[in-house]
Amino acid sequence: MSSSARPEPADAPAKRTGRRPGTPDTRGEILDAARQLLAERSPSGVTVRAVAARAGVDPALVHHYFGTKRSLFTAALELPFDPRMIVRSILDGPVAERGERMTRTFFGVWEDPSGREPFLALLRSALSAGSGAGLLAGFIQQVMLPLAEHEAGLDGRRVELAVSHLVGIAVLRYLIAVEPLASTPVEELVAAVAPSVQRYLAP
């Protein structure tokens, strides 16, 4: 494991800032550094500065490639969609139907194999040895919560309680496939679960 304040590589040419300039691989190296740090520490400890230090680049280069820290996290998580689109689709529309939209969106992602795989991997890695804990925690704390709090003024605790219900359903239905939940039609589940989720998402 390299130290978090990696010095100038020995074979690099002399440079003004003492850090490597951007190369075709720099973007990928920044993503790798972000994933490493997310697996090692709590999300709040994964700063742009820390990611830049781990990747051996200037923090400005991280901003150049990814804009915000949130975008960097989203890219590092390799989700097959933009979580901002998801959150926006839940927040837009009548407040009274937020729970149903979030529940439908959740099942839409999980019932689609291309959506299910990255989330199953996220869940498995998070829950195995704790080494992936930062990835799932990062997704929730750095991507979902800021969007829900800043764009809808929702309480972080309540958003996480709504998320927890859906994470638990993912565990029982998709990961360990416990019956009768695993074979219950989606429409029945949406009808049963949406009101519970709505309780947390209403102001």
Add this chain to the structure above:
Amino acid sequence: MSSSARPEPADAPAKRTGRRPGTPDTRGEILDAARQLLAERSPSGVTVRAVAARAGVDPALVHHYFGTKRSLFTAALELPFDPRMIVRSILDGPVAERGERMTRTFFGVWEDPSGREPFLALLRSALSAGSGAGLLAGFIQQVMLPLAEHEAGLDGRRVELAVSHLVGIAVLRYLIAVEPLASTPVEELVAAVAPSVQRYLAP
């Protein structure tokens, strides 16, 4: 891995049934066989007959040591309490407060380190490589569901939805410790979560 229909051990004396009689280790061997099978297959495939075959004993001996299949599962899961007591404590008392009793019981177990450890292990093993999937699924399908269905006439799907919410909270609060949920006082969580759980447990 021994075959599931293990024949008479070569060094055993001749016996009437062709299976080993009970020895001081027989109880432990039956438990080991149950745990092996629970890790390998879905809970419905873990029959007393299959456990007896794996342990190389007569099925009557399994009943002798453990009574019912449910008691065998409970012992195999090594829980620090009897889940029947838990379920009974939730079912007893006013129906309108079932959700609160279940939620309080859940936090009572998880906030107590001696209760948290076996459940964390259950969750981790279930969610890592799928190899422990049968253990958590076995706990839910073979211990919790029959009790809730037979003793309270509750619908299996709805009991599992209630359980899923609490499992998700265990993941977010205790396993990956996402903030602000991880440091929210228990009483606040009980007040917020109990009505959601109650929705599923009311007839």
